[in-house]
Structures are given as structure tokens and as C-alpha cells.
Amino acid sequence: xxxxxxxxxxxxxxxxxxxxxxxxxxxxxxxxxxxxxxxxxxxxxxxxxxxxxxxxxxxxxxxxxxxxxxxxxxxxxxxxxxxxxxxxxxxxxxxxxxxxxxxxxxxxxxxxxxxxxxxxxxxxxxxxxxxxxxxxxxxxxxxxxxx
Amino acid sequence: xxxxxxxxxxxxxxxxxxxxxxxxxxxxxxxxxxxxxxxxxxxxxxxxxxxxxxxxxxxxxxxxxxxxxxxxxxxxxxxxxxxxxxxxxxxxxxxxxxxxxxxxxxxxxxxxxxxxxxxxxxxxxxxxxxxxxxxxxxxxxxxxxxx
Numbered sequence: 384x385x386x387x388x389x390x391x392x393x394x395x396x397x398x399x400x401x402x403x404x405x406x407x408x409x410x411x412x413x414x415x416x417x418x419x420x421x422x423x424x425x426x427x428x429x430x431x432x433x434x435x436x437x438x439x440x441x442x443x444x445x446x447x448x449x450x451x452x453x454x455x456x457x458x459x460x461x462x463x464x465x466x467x468x469x470x471x472x473x474x475x476x477x478x479x480x481x482x483x484x485x486x487x488x489x490x491x492x493x494x495x496x497x498x499x500x501x502x503x504x505x506x507x508x509x510x511x512x513x514x515x516x517x518x519x520x521x522x523x524x525x526x527x528x529x530x
Numbered sequence: 531x532x533x534x535x536x537x538x539x540x541x542x543x544x545x546x547x548x549x550x551x552x553x554x555x556x557x558x559x560x561x562x563x564x565x566x567x568x569x570x571x572x573x574x575x576x577x578x579x580x581x582x583x584x585x586x587x588x589x590x591x592x593x594x595x596x597x598x599x600x601x602x603x604x605x606x607x608x609x610x611x612x613x614x615x616x617x618x619x620x621x622x623x624x625x626x627x628x629x630x631x632x633x634x635x636x637x638x639x640x641x642x643x644x645x646x647x648x649x650x651x652x653x654x655x656x657x658x659x660x661x662x663x664x665x666x667x668x669x670x671x672x673x674x675x676x677x
Contacts, residue, residue, distance in 0.1 A: 413655060414655045414658060417656065417658070417659050418655065418658050418659040419653040419662075419664060420663050421672060423577055426577055435654075435655050435656045438655075439655060471601050492639055492642075495651075496642055496643060496646045496658060497646075498645035499644075499647045500646045500647075500649075500651065501644045501650075502645050502647070503648075504647060506643075506646075506647050507582075508557075508560060508561045508582050508585075508586060509564065509566040509582045509605050511561060511564075511565050512565040512582075512642060515565050515566075520573070
């Protein structure tokens, strides 16, 4: 389990406080589907994913992105117990959704990229380091119930 | 062999032409060393790497970052033939430098983040997709001569 220092926690929560979960969620999921097109296989029921603009404008992508990011927000309140926080979601992603855990790392990287776009210079190396640790922790927690 | 479409090549080269290779190189290598601290092991001779500000201000980091990114620029001129372009560097990183190829992916991800912080909204999903493809292909080319 990754250990988050007080600075890490402070950095993560202060940036999170400025994030519009709906916008960033939709953008993150959208970018995942554009940048790593094979991930579209998990979203057959989402309708039109035929181009980058179709994906980014797709209302189901936006809604689901918001759902995913809201869940991440819950994680941020529980940084010392990510495995506990994500236990049920881990089982869901393994047993029902059959998602390869590598995709959690990809989503984490896309989220870091979206934050970098939004925050620019404010996304300093130290801020990036804390967030990279965060997304790695979440990916690991989401994989922890896989069997 | 990775194939880049004309649009992908244009997305890559247009952003590249606006980049300051010296600054961006230093920032890329610096961020790698901050965000993934174990990578510091390859740079024992670089002096003070004791904190993010020490790393980012370290002249050897800046100089070597510039060297790495200049090499990246050569790759961009040879996007259809990355394996050949990086053949010698691949042998060097395996035989002399003993760098785990996983680190090439990490550096590639750091570069994507830096582009995102610099270019903001201009770093659209399509542009990100093209760059992600490029950094993955460079990582593969650099690993190609490993044995």
C-alpha cells in the first residue's frame, strides 16, 4: 500500500477542491477512449464512439466519467485505506465487468494528463508526484480483489 | 512497425515546432526523477538530487534532459523508422547503461504531461493520442535491441 505523506494529502485535496468532477470526469473517460481505443470494448452500449468528437460529446461517456470521478473523490477522503474503499468496486470490475487491471493504470495516466491541461504550471513536479502516487494507489486497490 | 497517419504526424510535428527543447528537456528529465524517484539511481554522478527544487535546478539534469529531448527530435523526423533511428541508443541503454526498458515508458508519460501543462486546451484528445502513440513507439524502439 502506498504511503501518503501529509504533503501528498494536502496537495491532492487542495487540487481536488478546484476540480469540476462532471467536466473532468467526462473528459478523462473520453480521452481514455480516444487515446487507447481498445478500451471502447467495455462501452458497447454507449452509442456513438466513432470519432474523437463523437466520444467527447457523447452524453453516456460524460455521465459515466462523472460517476468514475465521483468514486475517485471518495477515495481521496480515504487515502489511508484505498484497498478497503475500493474492495467492492474491485470485485465488480473483476467478476462482472471483466476489465483488465492494466486499464486502471491507463485511466490514472489520462486523469493526470487532464489535470495537467487544466492546471498548467500549477501542476508542478511535486504536485504531479503526489497525484501519480494517488492514481497508482487507486489502480492497485482496484486490482486487489482480482482472482 | 508502428504506422503513423498523416494527421498524427502533423499533430506531433506542429506541437514539436513550438517547443523549447532545452527547457522542456530539463523539465522532462527533472520530473522523471521527482515523480519516479527510483530513476535517480541512473544518475549518481549528477550531484545534488536531494529535493524537487534541487533536481529541477540541477545543471547536469538540464543538460542531459536537453540531450535526451534532442534525440527525441531526431525520432520525430524518422517516425516511419523508429527502430532503426534508435538502434544504437537501444544497444547503449542495454549493454552499457543497464536501464530497465520500463523507464522509457515512464519518461514518455512524463513528456505527455509536460506537453499537457504547456499547451493546455491545445493538447486535444487527438493530439494526445498521436503523442501517446509516438512515446510508446519510441519506448518500443529503445527496447528493441535488448537481450
